[in-house]
Amino acid sequence: MKIGIIGYGSMGRMFLEKMSGTAEFAKEEYLIANRTQAKIEHLRDTYQVCDSNAQLAAEADIIFLCVEPSEMKKVLTDIQPVVGKATFLVSLNGSIQFAQMEQVCKNKFAKVIPSVTAEVNQAQTLVCFNELVEPQERELLMRLLSCMGDVMELPESEIGMGSELVSCMPGFIASIFHEICTVAATHTMIPEEQIIEMVLKTMAGTGRLMLNNKYTFEEVIGRVATKGGITEEGVKVIHNRLPEVMEELFQKTLEKRSLTTRKASEMFGE
Numbered sequence: 172m173k174i175g176i177i178g179y180g181s182m183g184r185m186f187l188e189k190m191s192g193t194a195e196f197a198k199e200e201y202l203i204a205n206r207t208q209a210k211i212e213h214l215r216d217t218y219q220v221c222d223s224n225a226q227l228a229a230e231a232d233i234i235f236l237c238v239e240p241s242e243m244k245k246v247l248t249d250i251q252p253v254v255g256k257a258t259f260l261v262s263l264n265g266s267i268q269f270a271q272m273e274q275v276c277k278n279k280f281a282k283v284i285p286s287v288t289a290e291v292n293q294a295q296t297l298v299c300f301n302e303l304v305e306p307q308e309r310e311l312l313m314r315l316l317s318c319m320g321d322v323m324e325l326p327e328s329e330i331g332m333g334s335e336l337v338s339c340m341p342g343f344i345a346s347i348f349h350e351i352c353t354v355a356a357t358h359t360m361i362p363e364e365q366i367i368e369m370v371l372k373t374m375a376g377t378g379r380l381m382l383n384n385k386y387t388f389e390e391v392i393g394r395v396a397t398k399g400g401i402t403e404e405g406v407k408v409i410h411n412r413l414p415e416v417m418e419e420l421f422q423k424t425l426e427k428r429s430l431t432t433r434k435a436s437e438m439f440g441e
């Protein structure tokens with residue numbers, strides 16, 4: 172089995188490191204291609220470095236397409252003349268549709284939505300498949316991705332919102348907790364690094380508490396916010412003010428996602 176990775180940027184590098192770090196396939200079975208060849212030369216001793224996307228596609232059984240959305244059509248066009256019918260193509264982009272990619276390559280396709288939390292093996296990776304993918308290929312991909320954490324299948328129509336929930340979410344969570352820590356710092360002499368550590372560890376612990384004990388959000392609030400107490404005051408502010416902000420957040424991100432999908436339609440000549 173040969174595993175190809177086209178695009179050695181943030182995601183391509185993470186996928187190569189994570190997947191080739193498992194015992195599933197030998198490191199020599201991984202093939203890498205990148206637009207800027209100089210960036211992958213150092214990998215030659217360990218992996219198969221390819222001089223072009225077409226060279227990689229002629230050999231690989233499964234190919235991870237880890238390029239920017241604006242490059243997707245070009246890459247598919249590069250590999251189309253040489254890629255075998257049975258080759259399984261895996262896109263990492265949530266906004267480009269199967270129907271668009273199939274216009275160029277009539278292949279088995281999956282979309283994989285990664286999360287940066289894969290770096291600490293805590294990802295909730297999303298996956299969906301086109302109708303040509305066989306059960307054993309689904310299983311193979313799910314197994315390969317499980318080295319980064321949990322894997323969840325969603326229908327293609329839900330991949331957009333799913334991407335906001337797992338892929339964008341680390342950025343949203345970091346922004347929210349950054350605000351919390353910044354405002355907290357104006358009310359205390361505790362050094363900023365200590366505030367951040369206290370909040371982050373409490374955040375991670377709250378997640379673990381909920382997942383381990385299957386608590387709902389209301390149950391956690393009920394455990395902490397005694398009637399007429401201090402936590403209850405803070406919870407009231409959050410319940411009153413945050414829904415409006417969150418509504419705006421999802422309106423904006425989903426609007427932006429539709430725009431990316433429209434741009435992809437133009438790129439694929441629809």
Ligand SMILES: NC(=O)c1ccc[n+]([C@@H]2O[C@H](COP(=O)([O-])OP(=O)(O)OC[C@H]3O[C@@H](n4cnc5c(N)ncnc54)[C@H](OP(=O)(O)O)[C@@H]3O)[C@@H](O)[C@H]2O)c1
Binds near residue numbers: 224
């Ligand atoms: N970053 C995330 O957290 C994240 C999360 C979810 C989904 N994604 C998706 O994952 C995909 C990759 O994202 P990324 O963050 O890894 O992007 P990135 O860091 O910008 O890397 C893109 C890589 O693709 C290479 N490339 C571009 N055009 C190419 C071509 N024609 N042939 C071969 N290689 C080419 C680039 O080469 P150069 O070295 O020449 O620039 C670069 O190494 C995108 O579709 C993105 O939407 C990313």
